[in-house]
Amino acid sequence: MSRRSEVIKSYAVPVKAPKDLIDAYLEVKRKALEAVIAYVSYSKGKARLRLKAEERREIRSELLKDWPYASHYIDSAINSVIGLVKGWIKLYNRGKAKRPPEITRRMVYIKSTLFRIKENKLIIRIVARRRYLEVDLSRFDYLPRDYDSIGGLLLTDDRLYITFKRSSEPKEVRGWSAFDVNEANVTEARDGFGVIRYDLRELYHIHRVYEEKRRRMQALRRTHPKRSRRLMEKYGRRERNRARDFLHKLTTGIVRELAALNYGIILEDLSGIKERTARRGRASRRIRRRLSKWDARTLQSMLAYKARWLSLPVRFVNPAYSSRTCPVCSAPLKAYRGRLMRCEGCGLIIDRDEAAALNLRMRGARGSPERGGSTEMCPREAYVHK
Ligand SMILES: [Zn+2]
Structure with a gap:
């Protein structure tokens, strides 16, 4: 039994994303959703997705018609939409889907076929052979250098989420x-x-500070509910980041x-x-x-x-x-x-x-530290931080 496993670390770096791509991707995902959802059939209260390979190809070529960007984005949009619909069907069949699926997040998934690394620069293809987004990884000293590969990327309006992969095998320890x-x-x-x-105590202090901010926000909730919700979210994000x-x-x-x-x-x-x-x-x-x-x-x-x-x-x-x-x-x-x-x-x-x-x-680990132990390992999902 091999204990070799893949460990991942995720990091966010600030970027100025091409807004037109993010807008277009959101739009094309909505179209893809509309197209895919037409292949959901219902019988006896259960939903099912029946999408043949050729139907999928049809959706793809339809979406590619006025798509100026690299065609891989269309594939990733269709994939992610199919995943979304399948997830929704599971919920629906268990009676747990409240609303039909929606595309709301301004986020582009970038497959590994859409980028390469050259001299520590991440070069992301936007338009084939013509337009690229370059991210100089050496500018961010918190990024790992000892990785084996980079997995998919997620691009939002102001951040790029990068997943670094490394295969590791637990070694003998002292x-x-x-x-x-x-x-x-x-x-x-x-x-x-x-x-x-x-x-x-410092951590406790951070939570106390934001607890105080949240309490002061209570008054605002009655008079300015929208603004208070936005501020609450912002404070929540900052608190977690700190x-x-x-x-x-x-x-x-x-x-x-x-x-x-x-x-x-x-x-x-x-x-x-x-x-x-x-x-x-x-x-x-x-x-x-x-x-x-x-x-x-x-x-x-x-x-x-x-x-x-x-x-x-x-x-x-x-x-x-x-x-x-x-x-x-x-x-x-x-x-x-x-x-x-x-x-x-x-x-x-x-x-x-x-x-x-x-x-x-x-x-x-029972026994002497030198001999170690034989307790089985319990694999856990790697923690991803953003
Ligand atoms: Zn005792």
Whole structure:
């Protein structure tokens, strides 16, 4: 069984996109949708798409008639429309489709046949042999250099989303590091280094600032509903971007150290995320819980894909009772004082986050760190950031 897998990283770079192409693409996608949807048939309340290859070719040549741009855009428009209609049919057949599908996003999917890389410049074909959009990747120092290939691109009015691919195979490591994430801090149990703490107060502060902004927005909602909604969306975007920047810095630093040590990463399997007991604070409980969940997941996935990018193995373990089990003798821990827990078996007094990180470390790779373990890997989708 090969454990080789493809790791992807997605980045956005600012561009001034050709507006005419984006307009035309939106229009042609709408036409394609109209054409494809004519081949949806209904019987006994179920929808089905019957589109033969030659009918598809007909749609294609019809759309190509007054299309001045490279013809690949038409193929990508038809493909994406077929995907959209198929997705809609699934919903419809389950009784979940509220409205017919619509094309609203000003976004062009650019297949790999439409661009090439030359001396670190991305050259995107707009009109065959005549017009190109050139993006100099070397201008953006945050972009990875150690990729194998570039996948599809997404172009919006002001941004180009680039997906970098790298095939990686987890290598043998010399040790492991386990991470326990909660809303106030990240606690790491690193072989040979003991417990390391990372403060998340800055992240908490970012959320508080925007919480405050949102609250002030409440008044505006009654008098200017449209403007308030637009501002809310803008604040939401900025808040996520700032939080993401913070998390990127933190995780890049951690993974760089682990790569130098040649250590693997052990993370909590959050697929059945446990509700962390939130600490008291002024921000509303609901929003705080939602954000801390988002933060925790984002942080975890950043650690995971950055580690995989560098071929470090990543393991996910069940976090159940990790902060309520003694890492020395496995007896139950009872609340002692503040964040401290006391072991009923051996009397050990330990911080609950430290206990959790140490337990995760043991669950992730049993035996001596040198020998590693044989816990199976749990493949996860790479985290994509924009
Ligand atoms: Zn104990």
